Amino acid sequence: MIVSIDDRSTDLMAEPAKKKIIWVEDDKLIGALLTKKLIAAGFDIFCALNGHDAFEAMKAMLPAIPDLVMVDLVLPDMNGFEILEKVGADPRYASVPKLILSNIDSAADHKRAEEVGAKKFIVKALSSLDDIVKEVKAQVG
16 A cells, blocks of 8 residues: 555555465476466466576575465476475475376376365366366465
């Protein structure tokens, strides 16, 4: 809200802060398509190609923290489970919702997702971009 000292008027139409999403995806095409959709839906997206870049982005945004961490499982430097374990172990990020977006779909992976605190496991091949955006909105409120 903007307050003018001179006339004490307020701007009630001030734009609310955008929700910040850290997204770790090494497929550049999927990354570009979904990033475009999420930006159009009003999110700030920090898309990283690997775990190292994701943690660098999280450090760079401090003192702000992301509103959601979304990961693929198969990544070049560490897998998505390892990233979510590290996120959950850091007190600054422990309460941040976590979402897995992957084409791997096994019962063991779903169980492991629960163990690392993922709130949702989305199979890319079975979901439209619009479905993914709806789920992201549901996770960040």
